[in-house]
Amino acid sequence: MRIITGIYKGRHFDVPRSFKARPTTDFAKENIFNVLNAYICFEDATALDLFSGTGSISLELVSRGCSNVIGIEKDRDHHAFICQCLKKLDTDACTPIRGDVFRFLKSCRMQFDFIFADPPYALKELADIPDIIFTKDLLKEGGIFVLEHGKEQDFSQHPHFIEHRAYGSVNFSIFK
Structure with a gap:
């Protein structure tokens, strides 16, 4: 797993083979961030990474x-x-929380400039995640939410949907 760009560009972290998580591929990550640069400036932004997995997106942010x-x-x-990776980078810009995403969302009182969610594709509540984000008003004005999902899901009819991108088997729906 590597960081694509920014102050830690090129840093590599070896994900243990025993992990169940599938990090977003470098190809998909690079392409979705290229698209996102048209929507949001990440400098000084606040972000929420749901279902962090290996921490690839958190580290990139x-x-x-x-x-x-x-x-x-x-x-x-x-x-x-994730904690080990952050320690190696010697940064306190990320707070990794060990817990259930849905419990966190239920009690969250913050708003974010950017939210990224990469749930297991087979998660039965996957289709509910956009509604939870917008019902709980978790995005700041002009904020962006990205949901990574399998090809079976189609969010194009969601009122906050703005764009869909696919890179191989990785699909992203972008909401505003």
Whole structure:
């Protein structure tokens, strides 16, 4: 896993083979961030990374200048790996929280400039995530939400949907 650009550009982290999480591929990550640059400036932005997995997106957001990133990951080993990566970068711009995403969202009182969610594609509540984000008013004015999902889901009829991008088997729906 590598950081694509920013102050930590090129840094590599070896994800243990035992991990269940599938990090967003470098190809897909680079392309979606190229698209997102037209929608948001990450410098000093606040961000929320849901289902952080290996922390790939959280690390990328910190590298791109986000002032505050909160990453939510339920798995103990994955959370520990994210903490190790952040320690190697010697940054406090990211707060990794070990916990359930839906519990976090239920109690969250913050708003963010950017929210990224990469749930397991088979998660039965996956289709509910955009509604939760907008019902809870978690995005700041002009904020962007990106949901990574499988090809079976179609969010084009959602009232906040603005764009869909696919890179191989990785699909992203962008909401505003």
